Amino acid sequence: MHEAVLAIVAERPMAALTMEGIAARASVSKQTLYRTWPSTSAILFDALLARSLDESGAVVVPDSGDLAADLRLLIAGMVGELTDPVHGALLRAVTADILGDEALAAQHRELLLRPQLAAIADRLARAGVTDAEDAAELLVGPVLHRWLLRTRRFDEAWVAAHVGRVLRAVALA
Amino acid sequence: MHEAVLAIVAERPMAALTMEGIAARASVSKQTLYRTWPSTSAILFDALLARSLDESGAVVVPDSGDLAADLRLLIAGMVGELTDPVHGALLRAVTADILGDEALAAQHRELLLRPQLAAIADRLARAGVTDAEDAAELLVGPVLHRWLLRTRRFDEAWVAAHVGRVLRAVALA
C-alpha cells in the first residue's frame, strides 16, 4: 500500500497520484482504499508517518556534549532526508497537500513537526539556550527555505556556517 | 480575470480553483483562458506577479541607517502580507503549486524570490554583513517556517527578538 504510494510519488509528477492509480499499483480495489483513507493526501501522510516512526524510531537529536557538533550532525541528517529521492519527494508532496488542507496540517503539526521541534529545543535548552523554541525555528527555518524553494544546494560548508550563525544568535559562541 | 482568481482563492478551498470556475466567475469562455495560460497554476502565479509588481512596486527594503529598525520594519511588512486574508491565501496557493511543478518554481524563483532576497542581502551587505545572502536566508527562513507550517502566530515581540538574533548571528550586535 505505502509502497505503491512511494513508488508513484517518486517516479511521476505529483499530480499523477490518484486513488485509481494507487489502487491499480497496489492491486487493490478502490473500495479498500476508501475504507481506510478519505483522500490521496491522507494516504500520503500515513505513508510519511509510517516511514518516520518506523525507520528512525521517533526523533533522534544527538547529544554528545558538543553542541555545535551535534547540531551539525542533526542538520546534515535532515539534509540527507530532504535530498533523498524517495523521502524527499514524499515530503514535498505532503507539504504541498498541507497547504490546502488545514485538518491535515494540524495532524502533521501535532504528530511530526511539534515532537521534532520539541526534541531540538530540548537539546538546546539542555545546553543553556533560552528561548529554545525560537532557536530551534531559527535552526530549521532556513533549511526549509532553501529546500522548499530550491534556491541553492546544500553542502557541508554551509551546514557548518549555518550552525555557527545560530549559535552566535543565541549567544553561545 | 485576476480578480476572479483572487476571489475564488480567498473564499473557497484551494482545490476548488478550476479552469471552468474561473471562466464562469470572470464571464469568459474557457477558450480565452487557454489562449493565455496553460493551467490554473499559471493564472495563479500571474495574479501574484501582477499584485506584487503593481502594489508595492518591486521590492522595498527600508534603509534609514538603523539596520535593526529597518529589518523589524521589513519583517513586519512581510508578516502583514502573509497574514492578509487575500494575499496570504494567494501566496499559499502558489506555494503549493510550486512544490509540484519545477518549471513554475523556476519562474517564481527568478521573478519574485531572487530579487526579494537580493534586495535584503544588499541592505545587509551595505551595513557591513559578510555572507549577506546566507544572512538574508536566516532572516526570512524562520518566517516562512512559522507561516507555512502554522506553528505559532506572529507578534511584534517575536519580530523584534528574531531580528535581534539574526543581527547577533552576523556579529553586528
Add this chain to the structure above:
DNA sequence: CTCGAATGTGGACGCTGCGTCTCGTTTCGC
C-alpha cells in the same frame, strides 16, 4: 464607412478520475 480579420462566447466532445454502489469471492475467527 465599410468590410475583413482577429478575437471572443457558448457549448459540445471524449476522456480521466472521483466517490458510491453492487456483485461474487476469498479469508478469517470461532
Add this chain to the structure above:
DNA sequence: GCGAAACGAGACGCAGCGTCCACATTCGAG
C-alpha cells in the same frame, strides 16, 4: 467447517479537463 467480515472487480453518474466548432463582436485599414 461455517458464518461474517473483508476484499477484488468493475459499473454508475458526476465534475473538470483540454480541444474543437459555429457564430457574434470588435476593431483597424483602406
